Amino acid sequence: MPELDELKQRLQTSMTKLIIQIPCYNEEATLGLTLSELPRQIAGIDTVEWLVINDGSADRTVEVARSLGVEHIVSFEHNQGLAKAFMAGLEASLKAGADIIVNTDADNQYCAADIPLLVEPILMGQAEIVIGARPIRQIKHFSPVKKILQEFGSWVVRMVSNTDIPDAPSGFRAISRNAALQINVFNQYTYTLEMIIQAGQKGMAITSVPVRTNDYLRPSRLVKSIPAYVRRSILTILRIFMTYQPLKFFFLLGSLPFTLGTLLGVRWLILFFIEQSIRARVPSLVLAAILILIGFQLWIFGLVADLMSVNRRILEDIQLRLRRAEMDQAGREAEGDD
Known part of the structure; x- marks a missing residue:
């Protein structure tokens, strides 16, 4: 290295x-x-x-x-x-x-x-x-x-x-x-x-x-x-x-509601084809949709946070250059005093 x-x-x-x-x-x-x-x-x-x-x-x-x-x-x-x-x-x-x-x-x-x-x-x-x-x-x-x-x-x-x-x-x-x-x-x-x-x-x-x-x-x-x-x-x-690790964090966090929502949606479809009735199952369908949307939103948050982390790394690189310049200047001043 x-x-x-x-x-x-x-x-x-x-x-x-x-x-x-x-x-x-x-x-x-x-x-x-x-x-x-x-x-x-x-x-x-x-x-x-x-x-x-x-x-x-x-x-x-x-x-x-x-x-x-x-x-x-x-x-x-x-x-x-x-x-x-x-x-x-x-x-x-x-x-x-x-x-x-x-x-x-x-x-x-x-x-x-x-x-x-x-x-x-x-x-x-x-x-x-x-x-x-x-x-x-x-x-x-x-x-x-x-x-x-x-x-x-x-x-x-x-x-x-x-x-x-x-x-x-x-x-x-x-x-x-x-x-x-x-x-x-x-x-x-x-x-x-x-x-x-x-x-x-x-x-x-x-x-x-x-x-x-x-x-x-x-x-x-x-x-x-x-x-x-x-x-x-x-x-x-x-x-x-x-x-x-924003992408990984929000992916894991969003996977929970998305998975639950998907399972509820599959359950609703199965019951719909069996019973041919949706009126009694509307609340579970709404809940499934909400959970899936929450999961998607958390994944989007992860993507945005991951993009922001790129900016953080750029700023850290700039900060490192400034710190090195400052320390080099301090070193030259110390040598001049000696």
Whole structure:
């Protein structure tokens, strides 16, 4: 793939900078432990820097980050949510000259010693995005319902994105500069699923490596209750399916009323030829017609949405060109300052 060849050449012919980004929201209690375990040196990497995204924290998160040597801090005045914090971190990391970006959580959920495993496929030119696959079934503080939803969500993402990522909700991931420039997250809840689907749709090389997890420190900020988690997970999956596979989504959705309407219509015809009377069967005929029309309308919606997705891809290509030009300009200005 041309993108992988370009990535490999860039990493081999220049100083390689890795930035580890950590979205934070009131993480004063756990951030110190998380930072203390992050590496400062990794084989094949010339520079390792840290970046904290302060998502409107009301505690001493920023003070803790500065006292422990975090080089880059991005702050929101108010809480914007994990997805926006993640995207802000990517943008800041790119402007800081990152060749590889590693995203991890502030609650020390992921084992920082596995970061070299995450970046290795990128350094070897084998992938542009690497997802850390947790041992979901072995994580004790995950409820059975959460484990099922995690696996179901990963299955849906694999189906939509044509990838083989076993742990799609994992936030422990490494991203090349080229991949980070192309990522767009529209979901307000989380970035994890949508990012993988985008990578698969754009043909980016994406893989996963098994990683370890640490002891449980605090409840998840995303999972405030199981019913809320179930509702949000289902809505996220449906929205992703509708956005990135609109034709398939509306075809499946329209097939249900169309099939039911067709069966009712066939039943009406059979009864008509047997009984030679239609007066008593008019309601079923009307219902059959309505269901068939609904099915056709949903299919038309799918065609329109599929055409709109073409425009989205064109706009994304334009956006990528603008981002690259902006980052190149920022790089030249940084070199001029030096």
